[in-house]
Amino acid sequence: MPIEFKLPREIEKQLQSVKVVAENVMRPESRYFDEHEHERPVNFIHMMWPQMKEMERANLEAALRRDRRLRENGGGGVAVAEEKQTKQRLGNMTLVHMIEMLSWGDAGIYLCIPASALAGAAIQAVGTPEQKERFLRRFTEGEPKWGAMAMTEPQAGSDTSNIQTTATYDPETNEWVLNGQKIFCTSGKLAYEESDGIIVVWATVDKSAGRAGMKPFVVEAGTPGLTIVKEEKKLGIRASDTVSFVLEDCRIPGDNILGDPEVKKKTDKGFKGAMRTFDATRPIVAASAIGVGRAAFEFARDTLAKQGVRMEYNKPRWKLSSVQADLLEMEAQLRVAWLLTLKATALLDAGAENKLAASMAKVKAGKVVTWVTQKAVELLGPLGYSTATLAEKWMRDAKINDIYEGTGQINTLIVARTILGYTRRELK
Numbered sequence: 176m177p178i179e180f181k182l183p184r185e186i187e188k189q190l191q192s193v194k195v196v197a198e199n200v201m202r203p204e205s206r207y208f209d210e211h212e213h214e215r216p217v218n219f220i221h222m223m224w225p226q227m228k229e230m231e232r233a234n235l236e237a238a239l240r241r242d243r244r245l246r247e248n249g250g251g252g253v254a255v256a257e258e259k260q261t262k263q264r265l266g267n268m269t270l271v272h273m274i275e276m277l278s279w280g281d282a283g284i285y286l287c288i289p290a291s292a293l294a295g296a297a298i299q300a301v302g303t304p305e306q307k308e309r310f311l312r313r314f315t316e317g318e319p320k321w322g323a324m325a326m327t328e329p330q331a332g333s334d335t336s337n338i339q340t341t342a343t344y345d346p347e348t349n350e351w352v353l354n355g356q357k358i359f360c361t362s363g364k365l366a367y368e369e370s371d372g373i374i375v376v377w378a379t380v381d382k383s384a385g386r387a388g389m390k391p392f393v394v395e396a397g398t399p400g401l402t403i404v405k406e407e408k409k410l411g412i413r414a415s416d417t418v419s420f421v422l423e424d425c426r427i428p429g430d431n432i433l434g435d436p437e438v439k440k441k442t443d444k445g446f447k448g449a450m451r452t453f454d455a456t457r458p459i460v461a462a463s464a465i466g467v468g469r470a471a472f473e474f475a476r477d478t479l480a481k482q483g484v485r486m487e488y489n490k491p492r493w494k495l496s497s498v499q500a501d502l503l504e505m506e507a508q509l510r511v512a513w514l515l516t517l518k519a520t521a522l523l524d525a526g527a528e529n530k531l532a533a534s535m536a537k538v539k540a541g542k543v544v545t546w547v548t549q550k551a552v553e554l555l556g557p558l559g560y561s562t563a564t565l566a567e568k569w570m571r572d573a574k575i576n577d578i579y580e581g582t583g584q585i586n587t588l589i590v591a592r593t594i595l596g597y598t599r600r601e602l603k
Contacts, residue, residue: 182272183268184506185269186272188515189226190273190525191603192226193273193276195282196222196277196280197276197279200222200280201219201277201284201285202281204219204281204282204284205280205284205560205565206565207285208283208284208413209413209414210413212408212409212413212414213416214405214414215369215576216255216287220287220288220289220319223288223289226288227289227528228314228315230266230270230304230317230435231291231295231314231315231457232264234295235307235308235311237266237306238299238398239304240472241296244305244328245296249303251322252298256331257393259504263550264524265524267297267520268521271459271461271517272340272519273515274459274462274466275463275466275513276466276467277463278462278466278467278470279464279466282411282463282466282572283412283413283414283415284414285466286362286412286415287362287416289319289320289321289365290314290322291311291315291320291322291373292321292322292323292361292362292365293324293361293452294323294324294372294373294393295306295311295518295533297324297375297391297433298310298375298393298411298433298484299375300309300344300452300455301345301391301451302436305430306393306433306516310373310393313370313373313500318371319372319562320366320371320372320375320501321362321365321366322366322374322375323361323362323363323373323497324339324360324361324374324375324377324452325360325363325374325375325377326355327360327510328355328357328358329356329357332582333581333582334414334582336375336385336386338355338380338389339356339379339382340354340355340377340378340422341355341357341378341380341382341455342378342379342380342392343380344380344429344436345580349429350426350427350428351426351427351428351429352424352425352426353378353392353394353401353425353427354425356420356424357376357420358419359407359417360417360418360419361415361416361579362416363415363416363417363418364416365416366396367396367420367546368394368397368403371396372395372563373393373394374393374421375391375392375393375394375433376391376392376393377389377391377392378392380436380438382581386437388389390404390432390436391432391433391434392427392431392433393432393433395427398425398426398427400425401425402420403419404419404420404421405419406418407419409575410571410575411568411571411573411575412572416453423551453507453580453581454523454529454530455523455533456520456580456582457533457586458516458520458523458529458535459530460537460540460541460576460579461512461519461536462514462516462520463571464544465512465540465544467507467544467548467569467576468543468547468566468569470569471548471551472489472506472509472547472551472568474551475501475505475550475551475554475555475566478555478556479502484496484499485499486503486506486514488503501550501554501587505551509543511539512539513541514534514542515539515558516536518536518541519535521531530589530593531593534581534586534590536588537580537583537586540576541578541583541586542577543575544573544577545573545574545577548566548569548570549556549570549573551566554566586603588602
């Protein structure tokens with residue numbers, strides 16, 4: 176794979192329009208929605224929906240096209256390989272550039288963007304062609320819609336094998352019956368109550384099977400038996416819709432399960448297949464983190480420059496002031512994280528294995544954005560701590576990037592296991 180740092184024209188063109196939104200729509204409303212947590216950024220949502228519909232349509236048609244070619248070739252990978260050779264795929268690369276810019280505008284508002292999101296990624300990873308058409312076509316038409324994923328429970332955060340939500344099959348009605356509780360579900364209310372969206376709910380069909388018994392199920396908007404019980408009040412990304420809900424005899428069609436419904440106790444292959452969702456979304460979280468970090472860095476750099484403290488690239492480190500050295504390190508660390516993110520994304524677009532690169536990008540970006548935003552507040556002194564600027568908000572928005580989509584510790588374990596060749600049991 177050749178190394179190319181020049182931005183493709185199609186990405187550059189889209190990025191220009193996204194920058195206008197970030198600068199003129201998101202940034203001016205950033206403080207307002209931070210202080211009015213459960214209000215919706217309606218202007219932003221309707222401004223982004225036409226573009227997101229086109230992206231969703233392109234992704235869906237590409238997925239269905241690959242599925243058809245695989246069927247025509249008896250399930251082999253020849254057709255996919257030929258498609259890759261005829262045209263470079265830039266869907267995910269375009270997305271991470273967009274998200275970095277939108278998060279520079281405001282990370283919380285960006286998370287309100289109407290899209291299939293994590294739900295769509297799960298369906299794309301293990302869904303059948305029929306499921307992709309049935310669940311994802313809605314995101315290409317009509318009014319704004321949201322997708323969400325519900326995995327976290329009060330007793331099951333990083334330890335996904337401890338999920339207690341159950342799914343019981345009812346053969347008389349050909350339905351799955353879901354019971355349990357989910358917390359910290361991003362866009363849960365938007366998906367279930369405020370649009371014709373979907374939530375991918377993780378539940379176990381056999382507790383004795385551990386991870387092998389865990390399966391993802393699609394719950395469509397308005398399905399009886401799901402009740403939203405809490406809207407979270409958060410440290411940061413306050414514009415984001417984050418909810419808890421309970422499932423009480425929530426019945427869904429039998430073919431709303433994603434992947435193989437059979438429990439194979441000697442393997443968790445099905446679970447691992449569905450977890451490929453995160454190989455696709457971790458670079459997205461990393462890009463969002465870098466956008467927040469860049470916002471804080473640029474503000475600190477420009478504010479200090481007005482006071483006569485300017486970055487100097489042509490001097491050795493030992494000739495710089497401590498503040499100048501900090502600014503250089505902030506920029507360098509952001510660039511390192513960005514390059515790791517681009518690598519993970521390029522592998523994804525190429526159809527190559529990106530598990531290691533995705534986790535490395537997520538770990539690095541989470542650490543970097545936490546450090547950079549804290550350093551920005553520190554360098555700006557009272558101005559950084561005051562709500563007169565957005566510096567303190569960026570510091571609050573930053574931390575979530577080190578937590579969701581797999582904590583920094585969990586992704587560090589993934590990196591270590593992958594490099595060393597250890598299993599989950601061998602290295603905990």
